[in-house]
Amino acid sequence: MIVVEIRKLFGRRRTWVSIFLLCLLPTVVAVFLSLTDIGPRPGEGPAFLSAVLSNGALYPAAALGIVLPIFLPIAVSIVAGESIAGEATTGTLRYLLVRPVGRTRLLVAKLSSITLFVLVAVFAVSITALVVGLNLLGSGPVVATTTVSGTPLSPSQLGIRTVLTILYVGWSMLGVASVAFFLSTLTDSPLAAALGGLSALVGSTVLVTLDAADNVRDYLPTRYWLAWVDFFRDPILWRDIERGFLVQGVYVVVLLGMAWANFTTRDVTS
Amino acid sequence: MITTHGLTKRFGRVLAVDSVDLDVREGDRYGFLGPNGSGKTTTVRMLLGLVYATRGEIEVLGEPIPKHVRDVLPEVGALVENPAAYPHLSARTNLTILDASGPPTDRASRRNRRQRVGEVLEQVGLASIGRRPVKTYSLGMRQRLGIASALLGRPRLLVLDEPTNGLDPQGIREIRELLVGLNRAGTTIFMSSHLLAEVEQLCTRVGVVDRGRLVAQAALTELRGETGRTLVRVGDPAGAVGLLDGRVVGRDGDRLVLAGTTVAEATARLVQARIAVHEAAPERRTLEDVVLGLTSHGSDRVDGDGHRTEQLQP
Structure with a gap:
């Protein structure tokens, strides 16, 4: 069943178009940067963008920084929101269930395909960014690769830290996915589920910047989203990363639990 | 094959199915008749474990539903309301995906999947459909595909909700002959319909449901006294x-x-x-006389008498 779901998702042109578009944006940014050599001043604009001018090897991290706030969550939300509600809309949900596919099993299969989508999307962006970065922005002398703290970084260290970033961003996206996924078991409209997931995200982003919401800030899902920048400090600053990982984990577990509890007990009337 | 006792389903304040005692025996061609909105589809959904009953018991193929739904459903082929398929894929791919989603059985294994897909497409008259995506199909072709997917697992019991919806007279006849043939080969058929003529021509036993209640259940010849x-x-x-x-x-x-x-x-x-x-x-008596004598207006007619609307399915 898991294999079938994955094939269903990745057999769709729509899936690949969304991944292509995700890769397109950082590429366009890289083209402009390489043509003009005008980067945002350090400390402004998306993370790392000023640093990549001198070294394209840092560009994957910068590219993730570009797609993380909006584009990646949109793509993930759509895929996750579509999962159950989409089947309900086409009417295929009832035929899957009477085939029979156990309800828990269906959820696990859908969740697996969403997780794979998140990973593929994040990897695709990183790899495209690496290729684009090295070709357009140049690799620069190895010693020039520096951390945010200003110390040098060897290529292997850089590689490990980039992979950690990919996983951290993927985990954050799974948080968005679980909101949309839960909503997808609640409604028969994929659009409502996807937009619901995005609204939760926007809501959280607004509250994070609000001083009056200081007390709850640390528990908001997007609070530690940008903590992956800390992977590029020397030494790695684990505190926020760990917290972000845990907070996100709580959201994922609770929302998936709710999705399961709801879907396994509800009447399927679609 | 199907037995229910006091089967009841309440959606909020609406009583959709009200203590229904079905009795479908092996080898029957059972026609489940009733006006629109009388609870036919809800009953079918409960038999298949899609909707959970508020009260009452269901046994299908001798096993309690929804408890043992996983053991029962591989032997049941179903068409629930409208047929449904992934619109961007062909009939063949749709059937293959659906088959691969569920557990294989002795009669319907992974190894004979390709053969079974070809077989059912031929049975419903879609053999040379090719690779066109389902979204280009006509209503009748979709209906045929729906029936094909019900037959795919070589079921012992077919549960078909309005199986001839959208078919032309020629198609209705073909499907009728197909169903009679399958029934002779040992498949029990439970079909719901509001088309009296259709049930009269196809079924051996009839249950009549009205506003959620089973108002008659007997052999067709007995009803047509x-x-x-x-x-x-x-x-x-x-x-x-x-x-x-x-x-x-x-x-x-x-x-x-x-x-x-x-x-x-x-x-x-x-x-x-x-x-x-x-x-x-x-x-x-024609079946029409019998059924019209037993039932009220379908719920799609909304007259001044407001009390009836409370019986509607949501």
């Missing part, structure tokens, strides 16, 4: 009316409806009086 009146078609209707004075309760051209007599007595008297008898038979 004789009315006690006699129908004759004669060469000289005016003469016959004179002869059988008082017995004639209706006349339509050369056809007479007689009461208080039998076929034997009426024909004997007519022949004695040298009136030609073209046809003579006891009058039988």
Whole structure:
């Protein structure tokens, strides 16, 4: 069943178009940067963008920084929101269930395909960014690769830290996915589920910047989203990363639990 | 094959199905009749474990539902309301995906999947459909595909909700012949319908549901009992009316409806009086008479009497 779901998702042109578009944006940014050599001043604009001018090897991290706030969550939300509600809309949900596919099993299969989508999307962006970065922005002398703290970084260290970033961003996206996924078991409209997931995200982003919401800030899902920048400090600053990982984990577990509890007990009337 | 006891489903304040006791036996072609919104589809969904009953018990193939739904459903083929398929994929891919989603059985294994897909497409008349995506199909073709997917697992029991929806007369006949053939080969068929003529031609047993309640359940021949009146078609209707004075309760051209007599007595008297008898038979109730006598308006008709709307399915 898991294999079938994955094939269903990745057999769709729509899936690949969304991944292509995700890769397109950082590429366009890289083209402009390489043509003009005008980067945002350090400390402004998306993370790392000023640093990549001198070294394209840092560009994957910068590219993730570009797609993380909006584009990646949109793509993930759509895929996750579509999962159950989409089947309900086409009417295929009832035929899957009477085939029979156990309800828990269906959820696990859908969740697996969403997780794979998140990973593929994040990897695709990183790899495209690496290729684009090295070709357009140049690799620069190895010693020039520096951390945010200003110390040098060897290529292997850089590689490990980039992979950690990919996983951290993927985990954050799974948080968005679980909101949309839960909503997808609640409604028969994929659009409502996807937009619901995005609204939760926007809501959280607004509250994070609000001083009056200081007390709850640390528990908001997007609070530690940008903590992956800390992977590029020397030494790695684990505190926020760990917290972000845990907070996100709580959201994922609770929302998936709710999705399961709801879907396994509800009447399927679609 | 299907037994329910006191099966009840309440959606909020709406009582969709009200203590229904179904009894579908092995080898039946069971017609589940009722006006629109009388609870047919909800009942079908409960039989398949899609909707959970508020009260009552369900047994399908001897196992309790929804508890053992996983053991039962591989042996059941179903069409619930409309057929559904992934619109961007072909019929063949849709069937293959659906089959791969569920557990294989002895009769429907992974190894004979390709063969089964070809078989069912042929059975429903979609053999040369090719690779066109389902979104280009006509209503009738989708319906055929829906029936194909119900047959895919070589089921012992077919549960079909309005199986001939959207088919033309030719298609209806084909599907009817297909279902009769499958039934002869041992498949029990449970179909719901609001088309009386269809049930009359296909089914051996009938259950009639009205506003969520099962108001009749019997063999078709039993329901369609004789009315006690006699129908004759004669060469000289005016003469016959004179002869059988008082017995004639209706006349339509050369056809007479007689009461208080039998076929034997009426024909004997007519022949004695040298009136030609073209046809003579006891009058039988049509299924339509029976069902219309037992049921109320469908819920798609909303008249002034507001109390009925409370019985609607949401």
